[in-house]
Amino acid sequence: MASFLIRALRADDTEAVVRLYEAASARDANIGPITSAQWASFMQRPHNRGGQDFRVAVQDDQLVGLAESSLRDQGSHSVRFFKLVVDPSMRRQGIATALLRELLALNAVGDAILFQTLAASDRGDGIAFLEGLGFSHIESEITMGCSALKHLALALPDGLVIERSDHPPHVADDVARLHNAAFASDVAFRTYSVTEMKHVLSEDNQELWIVKDTSRILGYCRIEREPKLTWLEQIAIDPKHQGQGLGIALAYQALQAIGIDEERPAGLNVSSVNEKARSIYQKLGFVVWREVRRYGLPQFDLMERIATA
Template sequence: MRRRRIGLALFDDIIAIETDPDLIVQTLVSSDWPAGMAFVSAFGFVHLESEIGMKCVEPLQPARTLAAARATIEQVSDVTACAAEVARIHNAAYASDAAFRLYSPEEMAQVLTETEVWIASEDGQMSGYCLTEPERNSMWIESVAVDPARQGRGLGQLLVYRVLSAHDVSVEHPCWLNVSSRNAPALKIYRRLGFRPQHETCRFSATRGDLLAARERRFR
């Protein structure tokens, strides 16, 4: 009962933030948390997608692709110099994602100062990027994107494999990442590289008006 009261108190805090009934509220709930899943279901949240946590302990080298002969992949030291291009590629590649956020070059420059940045270039033009967060006994891939105009030629696989190889990913030093369940191409690529699903976090969405109506129906 106490957990239920805490959940309702947090719920009330959320819907009290704004007055716009069309305000969209999103939340993440682990698939192995039955009480949390029941709570969002009871209040009318709709499942949008899932974030699949994947782990790699033995990188698998991708087959040679069209991109392999033309791409230059390197770690960037001056992140401010590439921030505008990273923002452009991010905004184009992730525009349809449920959790999409538009970044300006200035905002992206700030993000890049907190990560390790790898870029893939072809013919002198940036074609993709990979942002990583190395830790003592593991590493995270925070974001990977390829310019939509240059997708479908294996560049993303090659980029991620080079990053995994540079960090000596192994059982003792695994690599983790999250990928949307709606991004079938990315899931396929990561599996080919040796990543395996470990856990699932579900993303739910509802309007503030729907949440208020659901609360009224349950507790009037």
């Protein structure tokens, strides 16, 4: 068994994290490399708290493992979402288990916390590791893509309009309210405060489209524009106004205005249990690219498994 040190992530670890991602993605394309700028932006996301709950594994001054971690409030309980990245040359050395043990130490023993993570459906070793610890497959995130929208004739109810927001942070209170109402039942849900949503909407790559009546916003479509991809991050409709075709109309008008093609397609994630949303995206022209499985295990059960691992 290799000897390594587990410690908190530091600000000067950025380049080492980039190298770790590069090594891991060479073995597993689902992980994908990152740049220093992308990591810095990721660290600034409110739920990451600057990497306060992140942990790294170090051997001979080399970063060989990383645990990304964020605690998400879901009302009656909390979810600690985590992601483990281990240098391929150091796998099966107990690093992932040691990192998980450190994440458990972040919580009080009696807290009602569910640990969640994602694993690509074709990653047999990752799935075997999780299932060996007792994690159960909750659902899957289906990644879909589209390079050419299907032609649709869509009509909004009278009095409603769709428009691009010129100043997204100015409507952060409405966006946070809609997000928290529309996604409350999702297993991956976490609440957003107005301050947190304002921070996200202030990022340079964000684009926001809204549907509204004369007095209020009824839904939004948040898009992240990347160099080679237009990412449909969220569509949220006020629960009282769902079932009126507002979601598909928002996505259609936004993507039509932005323009997508083979060089810069649109992509999105949708839950495997959300058949209604998947049907809407298929009508727009989206097809399945890949599946990533979501696994979960209550904290107390994980503590028992880790104790005997």
